Amino acid sequence: MPVAVGSIVYNPETMLRYFTAGESHGEALVAFLSGMPAGLKVDQAFLDRELWRRQQGYGRGGRMKIERDTAHILSGVRDGMTIGSPIAVLLENKDWKNWAESLPVEKGDPAKHKGVASPRPGHADLAGALKYNFPEARYVLERASARESAARVAIGAVAKLLLRKLGMEVLSHVISVGEVSIENGATWKQIQALQAREEILLSCVDAEVEQQMKGEVDRVLKTGDSVGGVFEVVAQNVPPGLGTYAQWDERLDARLAAAVMSLQAVKAVEIGAGISAAASPGSAVHDEIGYQQTGPFTGFTRARNNAGGIEGGVSNGEEVRVRGYLKPISTLRRPLQSVDFATREPVKAAYERSDVCVVPAAGVAAEAMVALTLAGCALEKFGGDSITEILRNFKGYLEQLKNY
């Protein structure tokens, strides 16, 4: 556990630390990533591709047409390599020019302020205004907005590059949009094929179901409503032994659940077949164990993976599968009932340009959170200050598994 002396925290719980800053319509978003080892090649095009993926999907609002995110790395990377120093990434908000006078840093002209007069149900507007004692919700939504998740995707991409060095890959796909859902799960091959696409519709592995999902979005577009859904993040080639049951907050399932739940609009997280397992007998749930001479990490095999690759808070060598359940988008073109902040009179909730469906994009943001979590666990297990040192530790551990 961390020990605080004055304002300095010794023994922080995680080696990999990160946080973000920035308002939705402010000048820029910034993400900080501290604890990455030296010597990791950073591929700028990969960061930008990940940012592009987060901006795609059928049902996104007008903003995605204005923004084309690019990751501007400010620190921690030199000559295309990490140098062990904190990494700071800046994402410019292209829309800032239209907001500079409404959201000035210095004291501005109150007439130019774009207040949000009535809190929107399902947003942080009311709770945030009450908490921070704002007379209206502009500054609340500026930070509560999922625009922030772009900053996480930028540093999540760096975490993915580290995981790749250790043979791990993290991707996502969409399980359902509204009431339309794929029948069976998706194989890793199918998910990989999705990621290679140059056009992202709803990131569903089944083309026919994807068209039905599009129909769900069209339906709510017509009625001024919105829709949610479920995405699944899959981490491939995760070795057994990440995370631990030794402490409640070191369990991999707990860490992944918190990481994915922290994304805007995610209201439930499922590991493996967690939800259906609750209604099934144990014999139908637990993944029977077999043995053969060789395997990716050990000779132990599983007939299925209902556990989602985690048992007792420890990765067990199977694919790690995490699902996020998204509520429907809160901003509605046909707004719900609210109250005017100033007069307390009943009014329709304020409307800001908005997406109506973000399930594929949320999946991409969740990939970043899963990658950051797994990278943190990997650094704790194989830790070292350089990639060379980490790879040496990693290979030694793989050898130990092989000889088990």
Ligand SMILES: Cc1cc2nc3c(=O)[nH]c(=O)nc-3n(C[C@H](O)[C@H](O)[C@H](O)COP(=O)(O)O)c2cc1C
């Ligand atoms: C990628 C992504 C994009 C989002 N875009 C919007 C949007 O355009 N309009 C909206 O009302 N909510 C959007 N949301 C959801 C809200 O940010 C979120 O529901 C709101 O901040 C309240 O937080 P909570 O749902 O986590 O309680 C988006 C969420 C994600 C993950």
